Amino acid sequence: MNGNHVLLEIRDLKKHFPIRGGILSRVVGSVKAVDGVSFAIKKGEVLGLVGESGSGKTTVGRTLLRLIEPTGGRILFDGQDITDLPKDKLRPYRRRMQIIFQDPFSSLNPRMTVGDIIAEPLIIHGIGKTPQERTERVAELLKLVGLSPDHMRRYPHEFSGGQRQRIGIARALAVAPDFIVADEPVSALDVSIQAQVVNLLQDLKEELGLTLLFIAHDLAVVEYISDRVAVMYLGKVMEVASSKELYRNPKHPYTEALLSAVPIPDPTVKRERIVLQGDIPSPINPPSGCVFRTRCRYALPECAQVVPELKEVAPGHYKACIRDDIL
Amino acid sequence: MDEKRLLEVRDLKVHFFTDDGVVKAVDGVSFHVDKGETLAVVGESGSGKSVTSLAIMRLIPTPPGRIVGGQVLFRGKDGQVKDLTRLSEAEMRRIRGNDIAMIFQEPMTSLNPVYTVGDQIAEAIMLHQGKSRKEAMELAAHMLDLVGIPEPKKRLANYPHQMSGGMRQRVMIAMALSCNPSLLIADEPTTALDVTIQAQILELMKRLQEELGMAILFITHNLGVVAEMADRVVVMYAGRVVEQADVVPLFKDPLHPYTRGLLHSVPRLDLAAERRERLEAIPGNVPNPLYLPPGCAFHPRCKHYVEGLCDREVPPLEDTGDGRQVRCVRWREIREVRA
Ligand SMILES: Nc1ncnc2c1ncn2[C@@H]1O[C@H](COP(=O)(O)OP(=O)(O)OP(=O)(O)O)[C@@H](O)[C@H]1O
Ligand SMILES: Nc1ncnc2c1ncn2[C@@H]1O[C@H](COP(=O)(O)OP(=O)(O)O)[C@@H](O)[C@H]1O
Ligand code: SF4
Ligand code: SF4
């Protein structure tokens, strides 16, 4: 790790998707997919982002890369505010920030060879002047992710899910980024293959000094790979802490319930489980005040009145909950 | 068949005859389920879990698939044991409604989007129990209440798309249990759900089993879910059973190298932070079912592989003497070395 240098920071990031209706397609409401999210990731650090489906994890990842435009808030990369940078000025930052997608089956163009898929970002960013230089780089990348340079001429359908995910990782690494958003990179893989990819990401992180935003809904995987973890619910961050702290000592009622819901692969471990009632409310009409209050077992009438701020409750440990007398 | 036995699958073979060749999706699978117990079937994608359960229900798409061998012995509510592979379609339909019910991963695909959930549950009840529409609707409401759906009478009028994923899975369970089956086959019933909703459904299934006493054949790839739900476990790899044991000994002392590999490759939340060693991944890939490795299908990925020993013949599924079974020629040595 490189001291305390912050590589990426988002401040009060918002993304609201308009909902259109009626014959005139007027905007009749909005999906508050991300609603005021702030965090910072230090150079060389892995920040895990967990939450149930629809909580806004993917939208955070895509918005901070400016693959989709934010509705509000700021994005800072390596000290530079990139929120409003025009395309041409954004390009050098684009190279330094890459993404790995969840679905290794749909994220690779089936009509391109593996070599062309990995070389594409090199061409876009003008890296490797000659085809030969690029081929050498592709061969090097394939070896880096545990594949063989011979695989260059083959097509994605000839590979298994885990191998395709390696190809996706090689593509993201092609332009030597310093920051990668990994959006559920192992969720679609078989159990025995997940561990291969998690280990690979960890090795690459060490070797190349990468900084990662690791998005997943599998808490055990996130705990395993992350230095710190942020927990999202309905477009907001509920809790942030070091991985160790969060899992040992959750301070937010949602984190507590989420952790207790994960089945432990050991039949001799018996735990008391907190079963959350009901479903996640719609992000179109989130509850007033604390968005978790409709399922929270500690909720008080005041919880409907104020939106809890994310505040530090122990060194480096933040939670968005008005009650300090619990957990 | 033993008195307490409900289902006994013997040397089941289901093959798919495709343009690319014969896929031996299930190739000599044997296991049993006792009355009221939960048997988990665990294995990776393509290992043959769903095909096994579809074959029990006689729902294999033919062509391309066909049950090419084996028996599926099942004890009906009348106490009689029948081989389901030999029943007529009409007899099988009676079994499906009354004795064995099935729920799937994605409830949306098995619920009809154009009918209300009330109509669908009532339809199943009328068909199998010969009740009037009014009685069937009352029972449907009772079932929704049983599976924890609030305001069940109102919910009867909902269409599936008006419900969340967790709610739809509850409806599926209500429908499956409405005819009081003695066996419920659940094929990845919580895989598409979020963990907090998964927890609700698992609690629900446990409660219903206690109240109604049915046996559950629980198919999953999630070892946490296995540990939580199962009395006994069958591990499948490439169309075969590779290990069978009670849940506690299986997790404590896995005998097959594949089972061991699986258990070591998942990070454990409860050991978080204390033990942060590298995950022990199983090398290589899940084999292509058209080109299964000769001998033990796991041998290209196995660290105990011995040339000439493991790659000649398919190892037999051996009884270990303590109620367990394992399909590995070296299980004794491997166990001794570890002890
Ligand atoms: N209709 C079909 N035609 C051809 N092959 C099939 C068909 N259905 C299943 N198979 C093959 O049978 C094998 C076993 O499939 P099955 O669906 O039982 O796997 P599974 O263990 O349930 O996997 P998953 O965890 O992905 O659900 C696979 O190789 C699959 O490709
Ligand atoms: N392009 C879009 N248009 C409208 N709503 C969207 C769009 N993308 C995402 N959403 C909504 O935003 C919310 C958050 O989605 P997402 O970021 O994909 O969540 P996650 O990755 O945590 O599952 C969800 O309610 C989702 O339906
Ligand atoms: S603010 Fe209130 S409702 Fe929200 S998590 Fe805290 S106690 Fe629960
Ligand atoms: S038979 Fe050989 S290759 Fe197969 S699991 Fe046993 S030791 Fe490994």
Ligand SMILES: [Mg+2]
């Ligand atoms: Mg997502």
Ligand SMILES: [Mg+2]
């Ligand atoms: Mg299946």
